[in-house]
Amino acid sequence: MDVITLKWLLFMTVALLTIGSSIMMVTRRNPIHSALWLVVTFCSIAVIYLLLGAQFIAAAQVIVYAGAIMMLILFVIMLVRLEKEGAEERRKSRMKYAGAYLTLILFLELAVISLTFFMTGKEGRYTPEVMETAGNVRAMGGLLYGKYLFPFEIASILLLVGIIGAVVLVRGKATRRKTD
């Protein structure tokens, strides 16, 4: 079996796994099950990144999304009381079905565009040969600490603001009563 056949086989398997697990994520009633199916989706998207030659992003996907963010979401699901999405869901659902149909039209547009897409624009300098000698992570690091240093620092400030915002929002009931 040559490399191209293997790539096709891997791509088809992973693409079907991604689509299937994301459909399971949307349709499950229990939010914990949804979150666990989303972990499967994230891991298979990481394999897609590997097929596209983005090793650093694949590793970050598994660590940040499948690890950190999903753990946070699972903890929050356990903190809040879950209620059954039951009988009253039927009542106001007609508008939601209309929205779903409109989204399907959006999907048709996306499909037409992605199948008739052709390439315009300038090629960059990170060809596969260059990446083989330089390495993906080293090239990414050079860009992040060189050309994109200023956005990188802004991202760190954004993370700091996010931490402070989260702490301020959920600080305990006792302190809030005192200030009221």
Next chain:
Amino acid sequence: MLQDIPPHLYFLLSGILFTIGAIGAITRRNAIIVFLCIELMLNAVNITFITAGNLYNSLDGAIFVFFIMTVAAVEAAVGLAIFIMLFRLKDTINVDEINLLKG
């Protein structure tokens, strides 16, 4: 003989995932599941960025995805904090019953 995987298939996969996420965000009413669907839509867009970057032999797509991941992490922290606050306030996170800003 098979050719290498065309980028169209990656774009199509990204479109399918985005649509599934959008339909979920519209039809579900548990706020946390709506949030999960938004994360799925962000990931679909990330696949598009990586594919285009790979197509053009450029790393800018991967850099952009890096920043999207940073923003998604911040969004997760602040968004989940808001859900916990809403749950304390209204005892529910059903998006149809969260109407505090309605005049």
